[in-house]
Amino acid sequence: MSHFNEFNRRHKQSFAEQQRWLKKVLSGQTLKCEVCNQPLKTERSGDLLIVACNQGCTHVELTVG
Template sequence: MKFDIDAFNKKRAAAFNQHKTILKKLSKGQALFCEHCKQPLQLDLNQTDKHQGLVSCGKGCTHIELELG
């Protein structure tokens, strides 16, 4: 089994850019919806750990943990 590192890096970069776009839009107050369940995404910066944030939908299909500062 051969592992294609270039394909992996491209997929990872695409996911990073998608997450970055989601964060920009949510921080501007724009409404975004989960691709799977179509519920609104929430940006929560009030986690117990002050250096962590969370983007998620109500059902938990989307779950993006953020490392802050």
């Protein structure tokens, strides 16, 4: 398998995993950061929805309308 195909496969897996945990966090479930093991919190700032741990290991910003 080429390096490009392997990259695409891993990218799709990572994206699907991120979608799953975002759905869980946004539905109110408590998830922990994979790095520091602290709970992920959500915060709304204007058009952004931020999902992050206190230490900043995990930090995801979603644009919402």
